[in-house]
Amino acid sequence: MRALRPTDAGSRWESRLVRSAHPVVARVVDAAVSGRAVVRLPGVGVLVADASAARRVLTDTESFVKNGPGSSGALWTPVLGERVLLNMEGTEHRALRRSLADLFSPKAVREVHEAATGPLVARARQRLERGDEVDVVELARAVSASTIGAVVGLDPATPPSVLLDAGDAIESTVRWRTRTFDADDVVRARASLAVVQDAAEAAHVEGSSSTVMGRLARQGVSLADARALAAALFLTGTGTVSSALPRIAGQLADAGLLAPSTASRCDVGAVVAEGLRMTTPSLATLRRCATDADVDGLRVRAGERVVVLLWWATRREGGFDPGRRTEGDLRHLWFGAGPHFCLGAPLALAELTSMTGMLLDVASDRGLVVTGRRAARRVLVPRYAELRLRAAAPAGDARADTARRGAAARQVAGAAT
Template sequence: MTQYFDPWSAEFIAHPYDAYAQLREQAPVSYYEPTRQWLISRYQEVSSLLRDRRLGRTYTHRFSHEEFGRTPPDPAHEPFHTLNDNGLLDLEAPDHTRIRRLVSKAFTPRMVAELRPTVQRLADELVSALLKDGGGDLISAVAEPLPVAVIAEMLGVPAADRGLLRPWSAAITGMYELNPTPQAARRAVDASIEFSDYLRALIRERRAAPGADLISALIAAQEDGDRLSEQEMISTCVLLLNAGHEATVNTTGNGWWALFRNPDQLALLRSDVDRHLPTTIEELMRYDTPLQLFERWVLEDIEVAGVRIPRGAEVALLLGSANRDPERFTDPERLDVTRTDNPHLSFGAGIHFCLGAPLARLELTESYGALLRRVPGLSLVREPGWQPGYVIRGLNELLVTA
């Protein structure tokens, strides 16, 4: 039944949801040979496996590559893997537990709350520029600059250097796609080296002269004498940028495109922004999630919906499919900005639930709020096209008039 699943097809990327419905109904657990993964498409199984400790984002804490039946990564990709493998997203206990505990001492709810005026100011500035121009590309004018500016403010990156962050992030996340090309791998390696070197220099500056920024807080974070290593700090900062960029940019672009296609829901939202905005943000993340797929390794034999999956296999948890499962969501194909029963999986679940979820929600709330209140006549110029990536799925552009 995996003929329905074609992650390199432009048609599939533009609308994967019919294929997901076929998978859920006919083959909710199915092996996909091109990527050597088991596709898991129903909410119940996806939610359960996100939390199941018999699976992991890595296996190297328990097995060698050879013991696990896997080929070691290309040595030429080592800079990317050093950066990626020391971040929270790809660690398991006890390393994950230790690093998350230390990072949480620096990246606190209070820090996020104190960022609200900054995020409001940045969103207003970007929307003002869009208004002045009479419209433009909502992706490049608002969606992309906002999370980059916020993380730059958090890290204390000088304004003159902020243009470096977005290209580095885009190149590194290219490695998260299914079967990345050699060219994508090369770009990811180069960006990993450049971004790491830049942050290493910034950390040296903050050690010498601490400030009120996240890097200084990460340097100071400790528990019982334990501190983050330099590499752990670098990987944490890069992950915050990459994950925040993916969630905010694509929820902004995909979400506005969904609202334009559902004018009754956009009108309802505009009728009472304060009331409907919180549920709208969650519904847009459910309806067209920015991260369509999340991979995990099977560390010991498991059975999923009656199908045995052996140790050494990899599962592809289809978050976009789970978020539209009619067994969990009422009328899931309908966009409903008033939906309250909405336990979507767009931020993951279990120990790898997104640490930056509160920040992403803040950015989305201020971005959508500024556009809805200040540009009530925002309208679409033409139907957008999609970027070629499937795992991190978003629009090329979204042209609007203000």
């Protein structure tokens, strides 16, 4: 097994983000899993920081469940209700997943993407090409909020800040150690979610085949399920994507892949996949042990809490390398595994591919440099508070033109060999 010690700038920034988000927990966990990847930490539970052990826990639904007392699913039940996928198991969970099979079909993803992501990404591209600074944290937050807004049927004129403020308000009530919400937290969280759920209800009632919620209504998904699902999509789909993009941009910069000669050789799909492996925005997920089980030689007892440390498990492979092919147990592990595998993965990939592709395009042309970055402190999903990029050379700059010609020549040379 490879060491977890960060050895390059990109890995060090990732560690800094995680430690800034969870200053105490991250250090304790780092120390606990530095020797054995599957270990019992008294007062916390069984920590699992290895890809194959993590996959085994996530796919063994007899022994490890997401609902019931002390589970992360149970945390959300008072706020979202009983039927929001992430607090369900077994037949009911399977049936609801099946009824949502087309939710993020390629057609649905394309429609939402064109409506929400396209204009914001185009504007950011123009600003970078003009030589302006762009904070990719702001870009990713706006894109993820507008995208979820389009999914739930929010009026497109609603500023992204309405959803972002709602998301921030809810995030601020959840900490790593939160096991239950008190009554006031529940009231506040429900109030924050009303904007999303009311929009979903209106779209569901209208039942138009051109909206996601309308199509769910036509497929027989109940209004109550649609309202609950809208809130769940909002909670799962904004913080993750908005955390990922700036971190992927940071990885590209730290690996020297935002210069014209290197950016032009990057394959955007490979960059997003490897960027997600390195950043794994859903740091960890929880399971409750339902029947005694064995994980990597460690006996786990019924009732114990299992903390699947996705971020630690995916990084054991080493630093950012878009040439890497992740296979076997590691494949897509950043989206989970088994029956709870991320429902929104196709949408997340479309958003990230669009934004990362734009950055690579501009970088291939003029190069991009990081002009400032700062880690967010004490947040649930580790992220940058800001990460600013600017073209390395303004439009019409002779050095940029030379670099571009150099990159083009190298590409031709590369194609010829």
